[in-house]
Amino acid sequence: MRIVIAGAGNVGRSIARELIVNGHQVLLIDRDPKAIKPNSVPQAEWLHADACELDTLQEARLDTCDVCIAATGDDKANLVHSLLAKTEFGVPRTVGRVNHPGNEWMFDEVWGVDVAVSTPRLMSALVEEAVSVGDLVRIFTFGKGSTNLVEMTLPGESPRVGEMLRAITFPGDAILVAIIRDGRAVAPHPDGALEGGDELLFVVSTEHEAELSQLLAPRDDQG
DSSP: OEEEEEOOSHHHHHHHHHHHHTTOEEEEEESOGGGOOGGGSTTSEEEESOTTSHHHHHHTTGGGOSEEEEOOSOHHHHHHHHHHHHHTTOOSEEEEEESSGGGGGGOSGGGTOSEEEEHHHHHHHHHHHHHOSSOOEEEEEETTTTEEEEEEEOOTTOTTTTOBGGGOOOSTTOEEEEEEETTEEEOOOTTOBOOTTOEEEEEEEGGGHHHHHHHHSOGGGOO
16 A cells, blocks of 8 residues: 655654555655654655645645555644545545544544544553453544444453354444454454453444443453
8 A cells, every 4th residue: 555644753654664564655744854864764755845735745646645644743733634635635544643632532534534543542552451451442443433443351261261253242333353362363253262361352332342341351340
């Protein structure tokens, strides 16, 4: 895929490196000359310009882009870039970085944002994941905030351990999208069984998160 990243700071460069390793073409845009460091990500294209200007985005050929990531440290700039990418260039997928939690409500399809990533939330989620097992951790929020990507490390005492996936009815619209086991991603299969310590990734609406957590919790923790 061809991916444009607005913001070539530490966050933008880190995302670019990971995407390039995964085989994607990346263009980094930043108006700050100090942020233009081609040697830091030599496989990427670089553009010294304002990612909120139409002329810049035309030069960046956003109409040929599959994904735009607004990763600057300025929420206003991230919103403007996402809106222009979606409305003026029809970019299929936009991701917006939320720097201040109080602004998160604005990062929705009205501003052209398909996926909002709250940096503080993501950081706290990673901390929680490192110190706890059995807690449902919200990682991403899609759209207007009614559907989330959540993670839970399955406790060894959960009654779901050893059960075949075909025998488990997840609540509401919850969908198990991936299992991380021994550091490797495993595609969910109806005849596959869950194991204690599995990291389970679900897409689920906010209203069904509590039920999902209860379903996977140890028996003593179930109401």
